[in-house]
Amino acid sequence: MNRPPLTNAGLMARDLSVLWHPCTQMKDHERLPVIPIARGEGVWLYDFDGQRYLDAISSWWVNLFGHANPHINARLRDQLDRLEHVILAGFSHEPVIELSEKLVALTPPGLSRVFYADNGSSGIEVALKMSFHYWLNTGLTNKRKFITLRHSYHGETLGALSVGDVSLFKSTYQPLLMEAITVASPDCAQRTPGEDCAAITLRALEAMRETLEQHAQDVCAVIIEPLVQCAGGMRMHNPAYLAGLRELCDAHGVHLIADEIAVGFGRTGTLFACEQAGITPDFLCLSKGLTGGYLPLSAVLTTERIYDAFYDDYEKLSAFLHSHSYTGNPLACAAALATLEIFEREPVLERNRSLGARMEAQLAPLRDHPHAAHLRRTGMILAVDMRPDARKPEEYSWLERRGLRAYRHALSRGALLRPLGNTLYLMPPYVIDEDEIDILCGVLIESLDIATRD
Numbered sequence: 396m397n398r399p400p401l402t403n404a405g406l407m408a409r410d411l412s413v414l415w416h417p418c419t420q421m422k423d424h425e426r427l428p429v430i431p432i433a434r435g436e437g438v439w440l441y442d443f444d445g446q447r448y449l450d451a452i453s454s455w456w457v458n459l460f461g462h463a464n465p466h467i468n469a470r471l472r473d474q475l476d477r478l479e480h481v482i483l484a485g486f487s488h489e490p491v492i493e494l495s496e497k498l499v500a501l502t503p504p505g506l507s508r509v510f511y512a513d514n515g516s517s518g519i520e521v522a523l524k525m526s527f528h529y530w531l532n533t534g535l536t537n538k539r540k541f542i543t544l545r546h547s548y549h550g551e552t553l554g555a556l557s558v559g560d561v562s563l564f565k566s567t568y569q570p571l572l573m574e575a576i577t578v579a580s581p582d583c584a585q586r587t588p589g590e591d592c593a594a595i596t597l598r599a600l601e602a603m604r605e606t607l608e609q610h611a612q613d614v615c616a617v618i619i620e621p622l623v624q625c626a627g628g629m630r631m632h633n634p635a636y637l638a639g640l641r642e643l644c645d646a647h648g649v650h651l652i653a654d655e656i657a658v659g660f661g662r663t664g665t666l667f668a669c670e671q672a673g674i675t676p677d678f679l680c681l682s683k684g685l686t687g688g689y690l691p692l693s694a695v696l697t698t699e700r701i702y703d704a705f706y707d708d709y710e711k712l713s714a715f716l717h718s719h720s721y722t723g724n725p726l727a728c729a730a731a732l733a734t735l736e737i738f739e740r741e742p743v744l745e746r747n748r749s750l751g752a753r754m755e756a757q758l759a760p761l762r763d764h765p766h767a768a769h770l771r772r773t774g775m776i777l778a779v780d781m782r783p784d785a786r787k788p789e790e791y792s793w794l795e796r797r798g799l800r801a802y803r804h805a806l807s808r809g810a811l812l813r814p815l816g817n818t819l820y821l822m823p824p825y826v827i828d829e830d831e832i833d834i835l836c837g838v839l840i841e842s843l844d845i846a847t848r849d
């Protein structure tokens with residue numbers, strides 16, 4: 396049969412007649428194109444009309460080593476011929492064993508057990524349930540609440556949404572959610588003229604201390620995105636906050652859950668963000684970059700102490716009876732192993748240091764831009780806020796949709812940016828080269844210019 400050649404327009408029409416896209420007001424697509432992608436290579440995505448787009452956001456923060464990475468592709472093909480999937484209860488397989496050994500070796504000392512789920516939000520649910528269940532198994536039945544930080548994001552399932560604080564995603568579903576205790580964020584951008592980050596850190600720790608003093612007996616855990624609160628606007632804080640928080644949690648008998656779903660695997664400059672504070676959380680949640688952006692998988696690492704509280708005779712009913720169908724999928728584990736091999740073979744973190752510095756240097760002109768505030772960077776995450784006046788705290792109304800303007804302009808210039816409200820950011824795959832960084836930074840400056848014009 397002769398089929399007409401595929402085009403962007405043809406695929407978009409078919410798409411819009413059957414799909415419902417994530418995190419999207421579908422009516423926007425009456426005017427905004429859906430862009431069907433035919434193939435990807437390195438940092439580039441290619442559509443059906445011969446246009447290409449630099450994937451500046453690593454396809455929602457998952458991709459580390461480029462699209463169609465030859466090493467990951469080869470490892471996946473090899474695994475595909477052996478075993479695509481098997482139940483992980485009562486059964487096991489080599490990729491999941493090897494991956495667990497590697498994660499235990501690579502993550503902060505003291506994390507010795509790995510539990511799998513199949514996406515980030517599910518991983519958060521695992522950590523929340525395990526923390527609650529640990530206290531129950533040890534006889535502390537009052538502990539039912541969680542402490543979270545202002546502007547935090549931990550996913551979209553109801554438990555994860557409950558411990559998040561991005562109102563755009565949360566407020567509609569508030570009646571369905573469990574109650575969380577929300578404490579001030581250590582976001583450095585809150586500093587007033589003359590103040591430094593250390594002052595913000597101390598103030599935020601003081602707020603946490605007061606909350607724990609009041610509520611610790613009812614609290615299972617504090618949950619945090621270490622170093623960068625990503626979806627809440629790429630808000631960055633000092634590693635000293637993590638060290639202080641670890642001490643406070645220990646002093647008050649409360650777990651610390653580190654959600655490194657977005658910041659793990661080198662994003663912040665170290666393999667894991669917690670390393671920069673020298674701390675070990677009670678639970679470490681990983682996903683996104685875990686498989687190099689290939690397949691959904693999440694891992695929750697915890698300590699032997701927590702594991703032991705569930706280990707008993709069956710009749711005691713103290714086991715963690717939680718599962719997902721695709722838990723520890725062999726293909727996903729193989730992609731994760733291939734990703735970790737790239738970290739072993741290549742000086743990834745070292746290269747990222749110079750790539751990150753180049754992004755910052757290229758965007759230095761924004762320090763004097765009248766509408767660019769808080770240019771900031773942690774490792775391979777760089778962000779800047781669009782403001783009516785960069786020197787004042789007033790923000791553009793969300794109704795102006797300036798982020799969308801920046802998105803559209805960047806697309807027309809061959810880059811995929813996806814601003815968070817008025818915050819523009821870069822979080823590219825680690826295989827980006829210096830020329831591509833220069834192109835991207837040029838597009839970002841231009842997009843900010845155009846989006847902040849009245």
Ligand SMILES: *Cc1c(COP(=O)(O)O)cnc(C)c1O
Pocket residue numbers: 514515516517519548549550551620625626654655656657658682683
């Ligand atoms: C993306 C994200 C999640 C949720 O992961 P999903 O795979 O999208 O469910 C949780 N926490 C953080 C910090 C994230 O960035």
